[in-house]
Amino acid sequence: MIHDTDRKLRILAVDDDPVALLLYSRVLGDFLELETHETAESALESFKAKPADILLLDWLLPGMDGLELAARIRNLPDTNDVQILVVTGRDESDSLEQALHAGANDYLEKPVSPQQLMVRLEIAKRNLELRESKKESERKGALMLRVFDNSMHGILITDRNNKIIYTNRAFSRITGFESDEALGQTPAFLSSGFHSEAFYKQLWESISNHGGWKGEIWNKRKNGEIYPEWLEISTVVNEDRELTHFIAHFSDISQKKQNEEQLRYLASYDTLTGLPNRSHFLEILDRSLVRAGEDRSKGAILFLDLDRFQVINDTLSHGSGDLLLRLVSERLRGLIGPTDTLSRTGGDEFAILLESLSGVDQPIQMVEAVMTEFAKPFHIEGQEVYVSASTGICIFPDDGNDSDTLLRNVDMAMYRAKETGRNTYHFYSPEINTRAFEHLALEASLRRAIEKDEFLLHFQPLIASEDEMPVAAEALIRWQHPELGMVSPARFIPMAEETGLIVPMGAMVLRKACEAFMDLKSRDVNLDYISVNVSARQFFQEEFLGMIDSTLEATGMAPRNLELELTESAFLQDVERTVELLDLLRQRGLHIAIDDFGTGFSSLSYLKRFPLDTLKIDQSFVKDIHRNKDDMAIVRAIIALATVMKLRIVAEGVETEEHAQILKREGCNILQGYLFSRPLPKDELEAFLNARRQQNTV
Numbered sequence: 093m094i095h096d097t098d099r100k101l102r103i104l105a106v107d108d109d110p111v112a113l114l115l116y117s118r119v120l121g122d123f124l125e126l127e128t129h130e131t132a133e134s135a136l137e138s139f140k141a142k143p144a145d146i147l148l149l150d151w152l153l154p155g156m157d158g159l160e161l162a163a164r165i166r167n168l169p170d171t172n173d174v175q176i177l178v179v180t181g182r183d184e185s186d187s188l189e190q191a192l193h194a195g196a197n198d199y200l201e202k203p204v205s206p207q208q209l210m211v212r213l214e215i216a217k218r219n220l221e222l223r224e225s226k227k228e229s230e231r232k233g234a235l236m237l238r239v240f241d242n243s244m245h246g247i248l249i250t251d252r253n254n255k256i257i258y259t260n261r262a263f264s265r266i267t268g269f270e271s272d273e274a275l276g277q278t279p280a281f282l283s284s285g286f287h288s289e290a291f292y293k294q295l296w297e298s299i300s301n302h303g304g305w306k307g308e309i310w311n312k313r314k315n316g317e318i319y320p321e322w323l324e325i326s327t328v329v330n331e332d333r334e335l336t337h338f339i340a341h342f343s344d345i346s347q348k349k350q351n352e353e354q355l356r357y358l359a360s361y362d363t364l365t366g367l368p369n370r371s372h373f374l375e376i377l378d379r380s381l382v383r384a385g386e387d388r389s390k391g392a393i394l395f396l397d398l399d400r401f402q403v404i405n406d407t408l409s410h411g412s413g414d415l416l417l418r419l420v421s422e423r424l425r426g427l428i429g430p431t432d433t434l435s436r437t438g439g440d441e442f443a444i445l446l447e448s449l450s451g452v453d454q455p456i457q458m459v460e461a462v463m464t465e466f467a468k469p470f471h472i473e474g475q476e477v478y479v480s481a482s483t484g485i486c487i488f489p490d491d492g493n494d495s496d497t498l499l500r501n502v503d504m505a506m507y508r509a510k511e512t513g514r515n516t517y518h519f520y521s522p523e524i525n526t527r528a529f530e531h532l533a534l535e536a537s538l539r540r541a542i543e544k545d546e547f548l549l550h551f552q553p554l555i556a557s558e559d560e561m562p563v564a565a566e567a568l569i570r571w572q573h574p575e576l577g578m579v580s581p582a583r584f585i586p587m588a589e590e591t592g593l594i595v596p597m598g599a600m601v602l603r604k605a606c607e608a609f610m611d612l613k614s615r616d617v618n619l620d621y622i623s624v625n626v627s628a629r630q631f632f633q634e635e636f637l638g639m640i641d642s643t644l645e646a647t648g649m650a651p652r653n654l655e656l657e658l659t660e661s662a663f664l665q666d667v668e669r670t671v672e673l674l675d676l677l678r679q680r681g682l683h684i685a686i687d688d689f690g691t692g693f694s695s696l697s698y699l700k701r702f703p704l705d706t707l708k709i710d711q712s713f714v715k716d717i718h719r720n721k722d723d724m725a726i727v728r729a730i731i732a733l734a735t736v737m738k739l740r741i742v743a744e745g746v747e748t749e750e751h752a753q754i755l756k757r758e759g760c761n762i763l764q765g766y767l768f769s770r771p772l773p774k775d776e777l778e779a780f781l782n783a784r785r786q787q788n789t790v
């Protein structure tokens with residue numbers, strides 16, 4: 093009955109009756125480590141020296157009785173497991189309660205039979221084993237809890253009713269809730285409200301069908317913050333396959349999410365301006381196209397390309413170009429509404445997407461707002477820098493219903509805007525496609541035209557404001573195209589600059605202009621000077637000065653009769669070189685005019701450095717001078733400036749008597765415009781000059 097264990101159990105038997113002790117020895121001595129004592133005192137001493145597993149005590153003992161001994165033993169440390177069996181006489185059995193109270197586990201009645209003894213000891217032994225295994229599992233449980241508690245992951249255990257019975261430290265760290273606050277609740281108190289009922293339904297279905305669920309879920313911290321976690325839920329079942337617990341195991345993935353966000357951000361946004369980049373813009377556009385298709389609305393793409401940004405960039409010190417782009421993007425950002433999208437699609441290109449258009453005037457209003465913004469200078473390095481943009485506009489779905497087509501078309505429209513003279517906008521229309529082909533054809537025929545000498549010059553008289561007498565003429569190139577007829581220089585000059593054809597073309601213009609001047613002079617039709625436009629590319633050409641010299645020599649033209657017109661932007665490409673070149677030209681006696689003045693971004697400090705003779709006020713200021721206060725103010729300022737710098741001042745684009753009167757009054761020396769004459773072929777110019785002269789002498 094009593095089985096051998098790894099270790100023999102130690103038992104102390106105490107009885108003042110030696111016969112009883114003898115019986116114990118006989119029955120138990122072989123398989124238990126038995127020690128017998130006649131007094132409680134000696135048994136206690138022995139126990140203290142070497143604790144026993146079982147005590148078999150007589151109730152009545154001389155001196156300290158069994159009850160007392162049991163109590164004393166129980167008071168010693170780690171004696172909870174000791175099995176104490178009390179042996180009582182029949183008449184003492186009412187003390188039983190007292191004995192149990194003192195810490196006894198069981199009792200035997202005298203006289204004790206060997207069988208009874210064996211049975212009771214077997215029970216005691218089982219009790220010991222049970223306690224041992226319980227302690228073992230408690231130890232395991234405690235270890236597990238320690239492991240749980242030290243886990244980096246949040247752990248939450250609920251019972252079968254989904255009431256929380258355990259949370260670990262990571263749970264508190266992640267959620268902000270202490271265990272006490274969580275225990276007894278269902279995990280629902282953590283929910284963010286982000287997920288639909290269907291989501292939770294699917295979650296519970298997975299748990300009941302597959303015994304678990306894992307995935308990303310948004311929960312709420314104690315401080316109200318919503319955060320993403322990676323959650324794995326598993327179930328615990330007992331031997332009868334009944335569900336007893338749910339274990340949720342989760343980690344906070346907000347950092348990981350943030351990193352993902354960051355990556356997504358980097359892939360989708362331009363780091364310089366923080367605006368959506370080209371690929372992100374395309375995504376937004378694609379979505380917008382779908383929406384427009386669904387609710388039959390229209391949208392617009394505005395594609396802005398900054399004019400001459402490279403030139404501006406080159407005139408600024410390193411890094412300021414970036415600053416300028418940032419400032420530009422800030423101004424643009426200020427213009428767009430909450431449903432619009434602004435993107436930096438390339439170096440100096442921006443795109444604006446307008447959704448649910450109310451009409452085509454909406455994109456026009458937008459470009460005009462952009463132009464107004466850009467009319468104000470940007471302040472960089474203590475300088476005032478002016479920027480303009482050429483804008484292409486297309487409407488969807490009219491001009492295309494996929495992003496590729498639309499981008500191609502809006503790019504073409506932008507190109508057209510550039511072509512018509514920058515700082516302007518152009519709508520895409522099918523006609524532009526043809527024009528783009530034309531552009532290619534144009535380039536080819538431009539090369540041929542130089543060889544075939546299809547170019548000629550027209551001359552526009554410049555009139556002195558004091559007596560309205562012609563004093564000079566500006567040479568303006570014309571292209572007599574065999575099929576297209578007369579082609580405007582506004583169309584082919586930019587292309588000639590792009591391709592470098594401007595160099596031979598410019599040389600040809602200069603020669604023809606000088607020849608015309610000398611020809612008129614030979615017939616006594618005298619002008620103070622003739623002015624010739626020079627493009628930047630031509631001006632900075634290595635051969636430029638040599639070309640001037642040889643032309644003057646070949647035609648016999650005096651340098652003082654020639655004025656060269658350069659635009660502000662040409663001047664600013666390379667200030668040092670410009671000053672050097674201008675000095676060389678003036679040493680020869682040539683005159684220099686700054687053309688289209690006011691449209692660029694000249695700073696006055698630069699202007700002072702250039703040796704100049706003439707300032708030509710751009711026609712855009714003249715056009716509305718009679719009704720636009722700003723234009724009036726600008727013209728006044730330019731005239732004041734020219735006066736201080738002792739420059740001759742020419743106003744272009746004088747179309748009406750009113751323009752002429754105002755400009756005269758303001759002190760403008762020379763007037764040029766349709767009011768007096770359009771640019772004329774040489775013969776007609778001669779006739780015009782003669783007619784004027786006669787009028788005057790009459």
Ligand code: C2E
Pocket residue numbers: 552567568569580581582585598601625626627687688711744745746747764765766767771
């Ligand atoms: P620009 O130098 O500003 O020339 C003045 C332009 O204004 C000319 O246009 C002229 O016809 C026009 N214009 C003159 N008076 C009036 C007026 O009262 N009202 C209006 N609305 N316009 C007026 P055009 O001949 O078409 O020339 C355009 C531009 O082409 C010139 O502007 C110049 O930048 C360039 N260009 C012309 N010829 C040459 C050339 O030989 N070499 C270079 N490099 N550029 C040239």
Ligand code: CA
Pocket residue numbers: 566625657687
């Ligand atoms: Ca000019």
Ligand code: CA
Pocket residue numbers: 687688708710711744
């Ligand atoms: Ca001009």
